[in-house]
Amino acid sequence: MRIVVCVKQVPDPNAGVARIDPGTKRLVRDGVPNILDPGVEVALEAALQLAEAGGDNTVTALAMGPESATEALRRALAMGAHEAALVTDPGLAGSDTLGTARALAAAIKQVGFDLVVCATESTDGYSGMVPGMVAELLGVPHLSFIRQLSATGDAITAQRVTAHGYQTLRCALPALVAIASGSHEPRYPALRGIMAAKRKQIATYDLAALGLGAADAGEAGARERVLALQPAEQRSAGAVIEDDGTAAARIADFLQQRGVL
Amino acid sequence: MWVYGESRDGQPTPVTLELVSQASASGDATVVFLGAGAAGAAAVAGEYGAAHALVDENPVYDQYLALPAVDALASLVAARQPDLLLFATTYDSRDVASRLAARLGCGVVSNATGIEAVDGGYRVLTPWGSETVAVCEVTGGGTAIVLARPKAFTATHTGGSCAVEQFTGQPGAGAQAVQIVETVEEVAEGPSLADAKVVVSGGRGLGKPENFTLIEELADLLGGATGATRAVVDAGWRPYAEQVGQTGVTVKPDVYLAWGISGAIQHLAGMKNAKAIVAVNRDPDAPLLRNADLGVVGDALKILPQLIDEVKRRRNG
Ligand SMILES: Cc1cc2nc3c(=O)[nH]c(=O)nc-3n(C[C@H](O)[C@H](O)[C@H](O)COP(=O)(O)OP(=O)(O)OC[C@H]3O[C@@H](n4cnc5c(N)ncnc54)[C@H](O)[C@@H]3O)c2cc1C
Ligand SMILES: Nc1ncnc2c1ncn2[C@@H]1O[C@H](COP(=O)(O)O)[C@@H](O)[C@H]1O
Numbered sequence: 001m002r003i004v005v006c007v008k009q010v011p012d013p014n015a016g017v018a019r020i021d022p023g024t025k026r027l028v029r030d031g032v033p034n035i036l037d038p039g040v041e042v043a044l045e046a047a048l049q050l051a052e053a054g055g056d057n058t059v060t061a062l063a064m065g066p067e068s069a070t071e072a073l074r075r076a077l078a079m080g081a082h083e084a085a086l087v088t089d090p091g092l093a094g095s096d097t098l099g100t101a102r103a104l105a106a107a108i109k110q111v112g113f114d115l116v117v118c119a120t121e122s123t124d125g126y127s128g129m130v131p132g133m134v135a136e137l138l139g140v141p142h143l144s145f146i147r148q149l150s151a152t153g154d155a156i157t158a159q160r161v162t163a164h165g166y167q168t169l170r171c172a173l174p175a176l177v178a179i180a181s182g183s184h185e186p187r188y189p190a191l192r193g194i195m196a197a198k199r200k201q202i203a204t205y206d207l208a209a210l211g212l213g214a215a216d217a218g219e220a221g222a223r224e225r226v227l228a229l230q231p232a233e234q235r236s237a238g239a240v241i242e243d244d245g246t247a248a249a250r251i252a253d254f255l256q257q258r259g260v261l
Numbered sequence: 262m263w264v265y266g267e268s269r270d271g272q273p274t275p276v277t278l279e280l281v282s283q284a285s286a287s288g289d290a291t292v293v294f295l296g297a298g299a300a301g302a303a304a305v306a307g308e309y310g311a312a313h314a315l316v317d318e319n320p321v322y323d324q325y326l327a328l329p330a331v332d333a334l335a336s337l338v339a340a341r342q343p344d345l346l347l348f349a350t351t352y353d354s355r356d357v358a359s360r361l362a363a364r365l366g367c368g369v370v371s372n373a374t375g376i377e378a379v380d381g382g383y384r385v386l387t388p389w390g391s392e393t394v395a396v397c398e399v400t401g402g403g404t405a406i407v408l409a410r411p412k413a414f415t416a417t418h419t420g421g422s423c424a425v426e427q428f429t430g431q432p433g434a435g436a437q438a439v440q441i442v443e444t445v446e447e448v449a450e451g452p453s454l455a456d457a458k459v460v461v462s463g464g465r466g467l468g469k470p471e472n473f474t475l476i477e478e479l480a481d482l483l484g485g486a487t488g489a490t491r492a493v494v495d496a497g498w499r500p501y502a503e504q505v506g507q508t509g510v511t512v513k514p515d516v517y518l519a520w521g522i523s524g525a526i527q528h529l530a531g532m533k534n535a536k537a538i539v540a541v542n543r544d545p546d547a548p549l550l551r552n553a554d555l556g557v558v559g560d561a562l563k564i565l566p567q568l569i570d571e572v573k574r575r576r577n578g
Contacts, residue, residue, distance in 0.1 A: 020393055097369055098362060120352075126507065126527075127371040128352075132327075132359025141328060141438035142360075145352045157442075160326075161501050163351070163510075168443040169326060175438075181508070182495025223368025223405075228396040232388060235533060235552045240545070243559025248567035251518075251539055252575060254555045258537050260459050260483055260516050261572060 001057045001151065001173070004108050005047045005081065005117045006134070009065050009072035010037045010124040025226040026094065027124060029066070036072040039119035041079070041186035043179040046149055047117040048080045048187070053150070058082045060111055064092065064103050070202055077197035078189035085111055089206040094219030097125075101133030103217050106210035108138060111203075115156070116176040120145055128178075135176040142176040143169050147183035263343040264292045265334065265354060266306060266314075271298030275455065276349040278309045278416035280409060284347055285310030285419075287378040292423070293337065295330050296322035300425060307423030309416055314423045317430045326439035327356035333430025335364050338404050345383055347376075348408045355408065362406050368399035369406045372507075374413040383407075391526045411455075411511040412534065447500060452486050454503065459485030460514045460532070462505055463493065466521020466542065466561055470498035475565040476520065482572050488512065490528050506531035520561040524549025541565075 012033040019028040044061065051057035061076035063069045064087040073084040087107045095103065108116055116138070121128035135142035147166070148159035151173075160167045161180050189197075207217065214220045241250060255261035262284040267274045273281070277292070284290035291313040292306045303314030315337060321329045334357065338346065346361075348354040350372055362369045374394070375386030385397045385407055399405035454460065461480040463473055473487070480487045489499035491506060505512055507530040517535035522528060524540070524547055532538070533552055540553035541561045550556035557564065 020389055025395070097359075097371075098366070101363060121508065127369075128355050129359045129362065129369060129371055132356055133363040136331075136360040136363035141326075142356070143326065143439055144356050161352075162444070164502060165445045165447040167326075167441050167445070169439050170442050171439045181491065182497075223399050223401050224370050224397050225400050226395045226397050227384070229389070230386075230394045230396060232390075232392050232394045235538075237551055238538075238554035238556065240550050240553070240556035240558065243541075243557055243564060247541070247557045247559050247564050248571045251541075251555065251557065251564070251568055252571045254537075254539060255483070255516060255572070256575070258516050260485075261575060 001051070001055060001114045002112050003047050003051055003057060003059045003115045003117060004111055004113045005040070005044050005059060005061050005076070006104055006130070007040045007044065007061045007063045007072055007076050008037045008122050009034045009063060009069040010122060013038075013123055020229065022229065025229060034068065034071065036075040037119060037123050039121065039123055039181050042181055042184050043117050043119040044076055044079055044081065045184040045186040046179045049184065050149055050151055060085060062104065062107055062111065063087070064100055064107075073202055074197045075189065077200050078193040079187055080193060083203075084200065085203040085205065087205045087210065091207050091214055091218045091220075094222055095217045096222040096224045097127050097129040098133055098223070099217030099221045101130050101137055102212060103207075103210060104130070105134045105137035106212055107205050108134065110205065110210070114173045115151075116140075118176065118178045120178045120180055131176060131178040138174070138176070140174045140176055141171050142178065143171060144178045145180050146177045147180045149177060149179070262288060262290055263346045264290060264311070265346060265348045265357065266292045266294040266302060267349060267351065267353060268294055268296070268298055268302035271301040273302045273305050274349070275416065276351065276411040278306065279412065279414040280347045280349060281306045281309045281311045282417045283376065283409070283414035285312065287376070289313070291315065291343065293334065295333060295430065296320065303423060303425050307421055308418055310419050310421060311423040314425045315428050316425055317428055319430060321432055321437070324441055325437045326441060327360065328436035328438055329430065329432035330357045331360045331364065332432040332436050334361050336431070337428070338365060343404055345405045345407060348406065350408045350410050358406055358408055365404065367404050367406045368401055369408070370397050370399060371408040373407050373409045376407065376409070388530070391529065412513050447502065449502060451480065452484065454486040454488060454505070454510050455512060457486035457512070458515045459483045459518070460488045460505070460512050460535070461485050461518045461520070462488030462490070462522060463520045464490040464522030465492045465496070467493070468562065472562060473499065475569065479518070479565065479569055479572070482569065482576070485514070490522055519549055519553075520565060522549055523547050524552060
């Protein structure tokens with residue numbers, strides 16, 4: 001089975017508040033530490049477990065982003081992905097979700113696939129739109145918010161989290177699955193994996209190689225235009241007290257004032 | 262403006278009614294319901310401002326994931342060309358919206374918290390981080406797709422009624438690709454988290470899953486619901502149904518009590534519109550304390566049992 005995992009590089013969420021460039025109205029990615037999206041690590045783990053469960057399987061990590069996104073791909077290789085590919089082109093800057101999906105889908109077709117694995121939503125953009133769009137463009141079904149996944153022959157069975165419990169889904173391959181956060185514990189890359197990852201070749205694709213034009217992706221193809229940025233409404237600060245043994249009574253007073261006690 | 266309606270047991274979901282009311286505020290609102298109970302749900306949507314409803318009660322929409330709905334909507338949208346199609350930011354709606362956008366080449370704005378009609382178009386507000394809101398428009402013509410956050414808008418009962426039109430969606434054979442083999446509902450006791458007047462939530466600061474019995478006991482005493490952060494849901498301490506935040510439930514209770522929760526932006530997205538917030542955290546720099554009406558720097562595991570006793574005492578005294 002050929003598994004392609006869509007991996008995204010994101011600004012490190014633990015490195016402070018993400019900044020937006022007021023001029024370009026885009027997320028500032030330069031000069032901030034970037035990492036492999038923690039949600040993608042979970043998805044990659046699910047893909048690796050599926051690949052290790054038996055059969056002749058390959059896992060390819062695929063990223064769209066600037067040249068520096070190779071670092072995220074190296075991390076994916078170090079975790080155990082067999083191959084890696086990068087979609088990169090100056091014309092892709094400013095892509096909206098559909099532009100991103102077009103680029104990824106075109107690359108996935110070239111790599112070849114039976115199963116595509118994504119995270120449910122990215123840590124920086126969190127639109128959650130890309131997986132369904134990629135699946136539609138590939139003409140395959142997609143199974144979202146999956147916490148458990150198994151393959152038998154050319155079909156998969158998956159457990160999908162719902163607002164009230166879960167669903168069991170069945171689907172024939174080829175297909176795309178989006179993995180739920182927290183559903184798998186990502187492995188820590190071993191030193192041997194890190195060393196081997198450094199030596200691996202990373203295939204790259206630009207827009208021309210994917211047969212895409214300027215209107216398909218990038219700023220020129222983007223349909224969502226940001227007109228202005230406004231400050232978000234903030235809650236007005238209340239009282240902060242230090243617990244000196246009376247905090248429980250103070251909270252009870254507050255609950256009574258608010259009429260819920 | 263159109264709304265893709267979600268229903269449960271023949272009733273529109275609360276967020277569907279919020280979207281219907283919002284859509285009707287800027288003109289004629291049309292709502293689409295698919296699957297069992299669609300017509301009944303449409304009638305209720307009429308009471309919240311929908312002028313028209315398009316319904317197809319074919320059970321295929323309930324038996325297979327997303328694809329039959331995408332087929333049905335794609336032909337409706339292509340034929341009737343609404344300016345804007347509103348979806349709720351839920352996993353079910355997102356599956357349909359993302360594929361539909363790719364199939365029809367629509368522009369999309371997700372996580373919207375506001376929509377304003379401006380001459381000939383719409384402006385959509387969407388939060389970017391905790392400090393900024395982006396004002397967006399969808400360019401290039403055609404139907405725009407907007408996914409709106411639950412509780413961003415208010416459902417208003419107008420007591421009206423809508424014209425219900427039955428249509429036949431004709432999903433293609435390929436639409437039956439993802440079969441729903443089994444649906445399991447884990448029913449929680451007490452009031453529903455989304456509608457509760459009091460929500461008592463715990464985070465990783467509670468240390469271990471067993472300590473959530475304190476959260477349950479306090480919620481029970483106050484007639485409220487229990488909530489959790491994604492950190493503890495991911496750790497398997499609490500079920501996903503209790504997750505409050507951007508990727509969980511959005512709540513707007515009279516009082517939200519947060520115990521051992523740091524206040525990450527994704528958690529705040531689901532509760533910062535509570536009428537009042539009480540937060541207890543050991544760390545004086547925890548972001549949630551800055552958003553609280555009453556913030557307590559202290560040990561949740563010490564204060565929780567004291568508060569439970571105090572509440573019992575005041576109840577009985
Ligand atoms: C795309 C995306 C979506 C997300 N969606 C959500 C979402 O929907 N909901 C959500 O909640 N999160 C969400 N998150 C995760 C979010 O970023 C945080 O990681 C999470 O909310 C943290 O949970 P927490 O506050 O329980 O844990 P922590 O951040 O670890 O905080 C624990 C807190 O407990 C305090 N503490 C420790 N011990 C005690 C004690 N004895 N007494 C009092 N306080 C104590 C600590 O000071 C700390 O502030 C999302 C993240 C991403 C990337
Ligand atoms: N630039 C990208 N490169 C690779 N994968 C991506 C990219 N953008 C989105 N994805 C995939 O789509 C998922 C959802 O992203 P989003 O729709 O942006 O929330 C991510 O977790 C990735 O698996």
